[in-house]
Protein backbone atom coordinates (compact mmCIF):
# COMPACT_ATOMS: atom_id res chain seq x y z
CA UNK A 61 0.00 0.00 0.00
CA UNK A 62 1.10 3.55 -0.65
CA UNK A 63 1.90 5.77 2.31
CA UNK A 64 -0.53 8.61 2.92
CA UNK A 65 -0.17 12.31 3.61
CA UNK A 66 -2.60 14.52 5.49
CA UNK A 67 -4.79 17.02 3.70
CA UNK A 68 -5.51 20.36 5.36
CA UNK A 69 -8.72 18.94 6.86
CA UNK A 70 -6.91 16.01 8.49
CA UNK A 71 -8.00 13.40 5.93
CA UNK A 72 -5.28 11.04 4.72
CA UNK A 73 -4.65 10.68 1.01
CA UNK A 74 -2.48 7.91 -0.49
CA UNK A 75 0.48 9.49 -2.32
CA UNK A 76 -0.02 7.36 -5.43
CA UNK A 77 -3.40 6.99 -7.13
CA UNK A 78 -4.55 5.35 -10.34
CA UNK A 79 -5.30 7.88 -13.09
CA UNK A 80 -8.21 7.06 -15.41
CA UNK A 81 -8.17 9.84 -18.03
CA UNK A 82 -8.00 8.29 -21.49
CA UNK A 83 -8.65 4.83 -20.08
CA UNK A 84 -11.23 3.34 -22.40
CA UNK A 85 -14.50 2.39 -20.68
CA UNK A 86 -14.04 -1.23 -21.77
CA UNK A 87 -10.55 -1.32 -20.23
CA UNK A 88 -10.89 0.76 -17.10
CA UNK A 89 -13.13 -1.60 -15.18
CA UNK A 90 -10.54 -4.39 -15.18
CA UNK A 91 -7.75 -1.86 -14.53
CA UNK A 92 -9.44 -0.49 -11.43
CA UNK A 93 -10.33 -3.95 -10.17
CA UNK A 94 -6.74 -5.13 -10.66
CA UNK A 95 -5.28 -1.99 -9.10
CA UNK A 96 -7.33 -2.42 -5.94
CA UNK A 97 -7.43 -6.20 -5.61
CA UNK A 98 -3.98 -7.21 -6.85
CA UNK A 99 -1.70 -4.18 -6.91
CA UNK A 100 -2.51 -2.57 -3.56
CA UNK A 101 -3.86 0.77 -4.77
CA UNK A 102 -6.24 2.54 -2.40
CA UNK A 103 -6.69 5.74 -4.41
CA UNK A 104 -8.60 6.11 -7.68
CA UNK A 105 -8.77 9.42 -9.55
CA UNK A 106 -11.64 9.83 -11.96
CA UNK A 107 -13.92 12.50 -13.42
CA UNK A 108 -17.34 12.84 -14.97
CA UNK A 109 -15.62 14.36 -17.99
CA UNK A 110 -13.61 11.21 -18.66
CA UNK A 111 -16.78 9.44 -19.74
CA UNK A 112 -15.95 6.20 -17.87
CA UNK A 113 -17.22 6.72 -14.32
CA UNK A 114 -19.71 3.84 -14.51
CA UNK A 115 -16.95 1.39 -15.40
CA UNK A 116 -14.65 2.81 -12.70
CA UNK A 117 -17.46 2.23 -10.21
CA UNK A 118 -17.92 -1.30 -11.46
CA UNK A 119 -14.19 -1.96 -11.02
CA UNK A 120 -14.33 -0.65 -7.46
CA UNK A 121 -17.30 -2.85 -6.69
CA UNK A 122 -15.76 -5.93 -8.28
CA UNK A 123 -12.50 -5.50 -6.38
CA UNK A 124 -14.20 -6.39 -3.12
CA UNK A 125 -12.05 -3.86 -1.26
CA UNK A 126 -14.21 -2.15 1.38
CA UNK A 127 -15.33 1.34 0.37
CA UNK A 128 -13.94 2.81 3.59
CA UNK A 129 -10.42 1.75 2.59
CA UNK A 130 -10.50 3.48 -0.81
CA UNK A 131 -9.88 7.14 -1.57
CA UNK A 132 -12.06 8.12 -4.55
CA UNK A 133 -11.84 11.47 -6.33
CA UNK A 134 -14.13 12.80 -9.02
CA UNK A 135 -14.45 16.20 -10.71
CA UNK A 136 -17.23 18.49 -11.73
CA UNK A 137 -17.21 19.19 -15.43
CA UNK A 138 -17.05 22.78 -16.69
CA UNK A 139 -20.63 22.88 -17.93
CA UNK A 140 -21.98 22.19 -14.44
CA UNK A 141 -20.35 24.84 -12.26
CA UNK A 142 -23.74 26.40 -11.48
CA UNK A 143 -25.27 23.08 -10.60
CA UNK A 144 -22.93 21.30 -8.18
CA UNK A 145 -25.27 19.00 -6.28
CA UNK A 146 -26.96 17.49 -9.31
CA UNK A 147 -23.57 17.04 -11.03
CA UNK A 148 -22.24 15.35 -7.90
CA UNK A 149 -25.31 13.13 -7.64
CA UNK A 150 -24.75 12.07 -11.23
CA UNK A 151 -21.14 11.11 -10.49
CA UNK A 152 -22.14 9.27 -7.31
CA UNK A 153 -24.80 7.44 -9.25
CA UNK A 154 -22.35 6.56 -12.03
CA UNK A 155 -19.84 5.29 -9.51
CA UNK A 156 -22.42 3.52 -7.37
CA UNK A 157 -21.11 5.32 -4.26
CA UNK A 158 -22.83 7.37 -1.62
CA UNK A 159 -19.92 9.73 -0.95
CA UNK A 160 -16.66 10.86 -2.52
CA UNK A 161 -13.42 11.37 -0.66
CA UNK A 162 -12.53 14.34 -2.83
CA UNK A 163 -14.49 16.40 -5.35
CA UNK A 164 -12.65 18.84 -7.58
CA UNK A 165 -13.54 21.71 -9.87
CA UNK A 166 -12.15 20.19 -13.08
CA UNK A 167 -11.39 23.55 -14.76
CA UNK A 168 -11.93 27.01 -13.25
CA UNK A 169 -13.88 28.01 -16.30
CA UNK A 170 -17.60 27.80 -16.95
CA UNK A 171 -18.47 26.35 -20.34
CA UNK A 172 -21.93 27.14 -21.57
CA UNK A 173 -24.10 24.08 -20.84
CA UNK A 174 -26.23 24.96 -23.86
CA UNK A 175 -23.21 25.13 -26.15
CA UNK A 176 -23.04 22.67 -28.99
CA UNK A 177 -20.02 20.83 -27.69
CA UNK A 178 -19.59 17.26 -26.48
CA UNK A 179 -17.78 16.58 -23.20
CA UNK A 180 -14.50 17.73 -24.62
CA UNK A 181 -15.39 20.57 -26.92
CA UNK A 182 -13.08 21.73 -29.62
CA UNK A 183 -13.64 25.44 -29.70
CA UNK A 184 -12.59 26.82 -33.06
CA UNK A 185 -12.06 30.32 -31.69
CA UNK A 186 -11.03 29.24 -28.23
CA UNK A 187 -13.80 31.13 -26.45
CA UNK A 188 -17.12 30.56 -28.13
CA UNK A 189 -18.68 28.59 -25.33
CA UNK A 190 -17.04 30.13 -22.28
CA UNK A 191 -19.31 31.90 -19.79
CA UNK A 192 -17.02 34.80 -18.97
CA UNK A 193 -18.78 36.31 -16.00
CA UNK A 194 -19.39 33.19 -13.92
CA UNK A 195 -18.29 33.76 -10.30
CA UNK A 196 -16.26 30.73 -9.30
CA UNK A 197 -16.90 31.57 -5.64
CA UNK A 198 -20.54 30.55 -6.22
CA UNK A 199 -19.41 27.08 -7.31
CA UNK A 200 -17.12 26.92 -4.29
CA UNK A 201 -20.00 27.83 -1.95
CA UNK A 202 -22.04 24.98 -3.42
CA UNK A 203 -19.10 22.59 -2.96
CA UNK A 204 -18.75 23.63 0.68
CA UNK A 205 -22.41 22.77 1.16
CA UNK A 206 -21.68 19.24 -0.14
CA UNK A 207 -19.03 18.78 2.58
CA UNK A 208 -21.55 19.90 5.19
CA UNK A 209 -24.11 17.44 3.80
CA UNK A 210 -21.57 14.59 4.05
CA UNK A 211 -21.61 13.82 0.33
CA UNK A 212 -17.88 14.60 -0.01
CA UNK A 213 -15.11 14.43 2.58
CA UNK A 214 -12.86 17.04 0.97
CA UNK A 215 -13.03 19.56 -1.86
CA UNK A 216 -10.38 20.99 -4.10
CA UNK A 217 -9.57 22.32 -7.52
CA UNK A 218 -7.81 21.31 -10.68
CA UNK A 219 -6.06 23.48 -13.25
CA UNK A 220 -6.12 26.52 -10.96
CA UNK A 221 -3.16 28.91 -11.17
CA UNK A 222 -1.97 31.05 -8.27
CA UNK A 223 -3.89 33.98 -9.76
CA UNK A 224 -7.17 32.07 -9.87
CA UNK A 225 -6.70 30.75 -6.33
CA UNK A 226 -5.79 34.20 -4.99
CA UNK A 227 -8.56 36.13 -6.72
CA UNK A 228 -11.44 33.72 -7.12
CA UNK A 229 -11.27 31.06 -4.41
CA UNK A 230 -9.19 31.77 -1.31
CA UNK A 231 -10.71 35.17 -0.40
CA UNK A 232 -14.19 33.61 -0.39
CA UNK A 233 -13.53 30.12 0.94
CA UNK A 234 -14.64 29.06 4.39
CA UNK A 235 -13.26 25.60 3.54
CA UNK A 236 -9.95 26.11 1.74
CA UNK A 237 -9.17 23.79 -1.19
CA UNK A 238 -7.41 20.63 -0.05
CA UNK A 239 -5.62 20.01 -3.35
CA UNK A 240 -4.87 21.53 -6.73
CA UNK A 241 -4.49 18.90 -9.45
CA UNK A 242 -2.38 20.21 -12.30
CA UNK A 243 -0.09 18.96 -15.05
CA UNK A 244 3.17 18.12 -13.32
CA UNK A 245 6.08 16.08 -14.60
CA UNK A 246 9.79 16.21 -15.31
CA UNK A 247 9.35 18.73 -18.16
CA UNK A 248 6.69 20.82 -16.38
CA UNK A 249 7.72 20.79 -12.72
CA UNK A 250 6.33 24.25 -11.75
CA UNK A 251 8.63 24.55 -8.73
CA UNK A 252 7.55 28.11 -7.85
CA UNK A 253 3.93 27.15 -8.02
CA UNK A 254 4.51 24.10 -5.79
CA UNK A 255 6.16 26.34 -3.20
CA UNK A 256 3.14 28.65 -3.37
CA UNK A 257 0.71 25.74 -2.88
CA UNK A 258 2.75 24.49 0.05
CA UNK A 259 2.64 27.94 1.67
CA UNK A 260 -1.17 27.77 1.45
CA UNK A 261 -1.48 24.21 2.77
CA UNK A 262 -2.80 22.97 -0.58
CA UNK A 263 -1.49 19.54 -1.66
CA UNK A 264 -0.36 19.37 -5.30
CA UNK A 265 -1.59 16.44 -7.34
CA UNK A 266 0.13 15.50 -10.60
CA UNK A 267 -1.78 14.56 -13.68
CA UNK A 268 0.10 13.15 -16.68
CA UNK A 269 3.09 12.40 -14.40
CA UNK A 270 4.66 10.16 -17.04
CA UNK A 271 4.07 12.64 -19.85
CA UNK A 272 0.95 10.87 -21.13
CA UNK A 273 0.81 8.74 -24.27
CA UNK A 274 3.97 8.61 -26.40
CA UNK A 275 5.94 10.42 -23.74
CA UNK A 276 9.50 11.65 -24.36
CA UNK A 277 10.03 11.70 -20.58
CA UNK A 278 10.64 7.98 -20.41
CA UNK A 279 13.70 8.50 -22.61
CA UNK A 280 15.08 11.50 -20.75
CA UNK A 281 18.80 10.95 -20.29
CA UNK A 282 18.96 12.29 -16.73
CA UNK A 283 16.05 10.10 -15.65
CA UNK A 284 17.45 7.09 -17.54
CA UNK A 285 20.86 7.56 -15.88
CA UNK A 286 19.37 7.73 -12.41
CA UNK A 287 17.12 4.74 -13.10
CA UNK A 288 20.07 2.65 -14.25
CA UNK A 289 22.13 3.63 -11.23
CA UNK A 290 19.45 2.35 -8.85
CA UNK A 291 18.19 -0.57 -10.92
CA UNK A 292 14.79 1.08 -11.27
CA UNK A 293 12.53 1.64 -14.29
CA UNK A 294 12.47 5.19 -15.65
CA UNK A 295 8.76 5.45 -14.80
CA UNK A 296 9.63 4.58 -11.17
CA UNK A 297 12.08 7.48 -11.06
CA UNK A 298 9.62 9.97 -12.59
CA UNK A 299 6.95 9.00 -10.07
CA UNK A 300 9.22 8.54 -7.04
CA UNK A 301 10.76 11.96 -7.62
CA UNK A 302 7.27 13.49 -7.33
CA UNK A 303 6.47 11.56 -4.16
CA UNK A 304 9.80 12.66 -2.66
CA UNK A 305 8.84 16.27 -3.51
CA UNK A 306 5.50 16.02 -1.66
CA UNK A 307 3.38 15.62 -4.79
CA UNK A 308 0.50 13.13 -4.94
CA UNK A 309 1.03 11.39 -8.26
CA UNK A 310 -1.65 9.85 -10.46
CA UNK A 311 -0.14 7.65 -13.17
CA UNK A 312 -2.65 6.29 -15.66
CA UNK A 313 -2.36 2.76 -16.93
CA UNK A 314 -4.66 0.00 -18.08
CA UNK A 315 -1.81 -2.52 -18.28
CA UNK A 316 -1.64 -4.79 -15.21
CA UNK A 317 2.18 -5.04 -15.09
CA UNK A 318 2.50 -1.23 -15.28
CA UNK A 319 -0.29 -0.62 -12.81
CA UNK A 320 1.58 -2.78 -10.33
CA UNK A 321 5.08 -1.48 -11.02
CA UNK A 322 3.99 2.17 -10.97
CA UNK A 323 2.85 1.90 -7.37
CA UNK A 324 5.66 -0.30 -6.10
CA UNK A 325 8.30 1.51 -8.15
CA UNK A 326 7.16 4.99 -7.10
CA UNK A 327 7.42 4.09 -3.43
CA UNK A 328 10.74 2.29 -3.85
CA UNK A 329 12.20 5.17 -5.87
CA UNK A 330 10.98 7.80 -3.42
CA UNK A 331 13.15 6.06 -0.82
CA UNK A 332 16.15 5.29 -3.02
CA UNK A 333 16.62 8.67 -4.71
CA UNK A 334 19.39 10.67 -3.09
CA UNK A 335 19.16 14.43 -2.50
CA UNK A 336 21.58 14.80 -5.45
CA UNK A 337 19.32 12.73 -7.72
CA UNK A 338 16.37 14.87 -6.72
CA UNK A 339 18.30 18.09 -7.37
CA UNK A 340 19.29 16.81 -10.79
CA UNK A 341 15.72 15.88 -11.67
CA UNK A 342 14.46 19.23 -10.33
CA UNK A 343 16.79 20.98 -12.76
CA UNK A 344 15.95 19.08 -15.96
CA UNK A 345 13.23 21.45 -17.20
CA UNK A 346 15.32 24.50 -16.41
CA UNK A 347 17.97 23.14 -18.73
CA UNK A 348 15.57 23.80 -21.61
CA UNK A 349 13.28 20.79 -21.61
CA UNK A 350 9.86 22.34 -21.18
CA UNK A 351 6.68 20.65 -22.22
CA UNK A 352 3.03 21.36 -21.54
CA UNK A 353 0.89 18.56 -22.86
CA UNK A 354 -2.62 19.59 -21.96
CA UNK A 355 -3.64 22.84 -23.60
CA UNK A 356 -7.38 23.13 -24.15
CA UNK A 357 -8.30 26.40 -25.83
CA UNK A 358 -10.10 27.75 -22.76
CA UNK A 359 -6.93 27.49 -20.70
CA UNK A 360 -5.06 30.38 -22.26
CA UNK A 361 -6.32 33.02 -19.83
CA UNK A 362 -6.03 31.02 -16.62
CA UNK A 363 -2.77 32.55 -15.49
CA UNK A 364 -0.28 29.70 -15.79
CA UNK A 365 3.27 30.98 -16.38
CA UNK A 366 4.15 28.33 -18.86
CA UNK A 367 0.99 28.21 -20.96
CA UNK A 368 1.94 28.56 -24.60
CA UNK A 369 1.31 31.84 -26.37
CA UNK A 370 -2.23 32.24 -27.71
Ligand code: A2P
Pocket residue numbers: 079267268269270271272273274278295296310311312313314315318319321322
Ligand atom coordinates in the same frame (compact mmCIF):
# COMPACT_ATOMS: atom_id res chain seq x y z
P1 A2P B 1 -1.09 2.06 -20.74
O1 A2P B 1 -2.32 2.64 -20.08
O2 A2P B 1 -1.42 1.47 -22.07
O3 A2P B 1 -0.33 1.13 -19.84
P2 A2P B 1 0.30 9.52 -17.76
O4 A2P B 1 0.03 8.88 -16.44
O5 A2P B 1 1.40 10.50 -17.75
O6 A2P B 1 -0.96 10.06 -18.39
O7 A2P B 1 0.82 8.36 -18.76
C1 A2P B 1 -0.04 7.37 -19.19
C2 A2P B 1 0.56 6.72 -20.43
O8 A2P B 1 1.79 6.08 -20.10
C3 A2P B 1 -0.34 5.66 -20.98
O9 A2P B 1 -0.16 5.62 -22.37
C4 A2P B 1 0.17 4.38 -20.33
O10 A2P B 1 -0.07 3.26 -21.13
C5 A2P B 1 1.65 4.66 -20.24
N1 A2P B 1 2.30 4.07 -19.07
C6 A2P B 1 1.80 3.94 -17.83
N2 A2P B 1 2.70 3.38 -17.00
C7 A2P B 1 3.81 3.15 -17.72
C8 A2P B 1 5.07 2.58 -17.44
N3 A2P B 1 5.38 2.15 -16.21
N4 A2P B 1 5.98 2.50 -18.45
C9 A2P B 1 5.68 2.94 -19.68
N5 A2P B 1 4.50 3.50 -20.01
C10 A2P B 1 3.57 3.60 -19.05
